[in-house]
Amino acid sequence: MARHHGIPPFWSADQLAAFLADPPAWYVQSRANRTGKRPVWVELQCTICGTRETLRPKKWWPEFSMVSCSWHGADELPPVPEGARRREVDGIGAFVGIVDEPTS
Numbered sequence: 001m002a003r004h005h006g007i008p009p010f011w012s013a014d015q016l017a018a019f020l021a022d023p024p025a026w027y028v029q030s031r032a033n034r035t036g037k038r039p040v041w042v043e044l045q046c047t048i049c050g051t052r053e054t055l056r057p058k059k060w061w062p063e064f065s066m067v068s069c070s071w072h073g074a075d076e077l078p079p080v081p082e083g084a085r086r087r088e089v090d091g092i093g094a095f096v097g098i099v100d101e102p103t104s
Contacts, residue, residue: 044095048072055093065100067092
């Protein structure tokens with residue numbers, strides 16, 4: 001994006017301050033489009049054994065209650081909270097995403 005708009009690879013502090021004080025329209029729009037809802041990288045940790053993996057989150061991922069390694073059985077997970085149902089989401093790296101949803 002910077003190269004496309006002719007911005008040099010390095011700026012002095014004064015040049016950067018001037019740019020940020022009066023940004024061009026394309027930069028303002030680009031910043032407005034950044035919602036910050038999804039991080040670029042997320043570190044997942046297995047609830048059972050503590051194994052960690054860093055992945056890029058996908059838009060289709062729901063909010064997980066927990067994750068576990070794909071080789072762990074459902075009987076190793078903490079019990080389902082009262083008034084909730086559990087579903088599993090496969091394809092989260094080496095993990096299975098666990099989503100506990102209210103039944104009502």
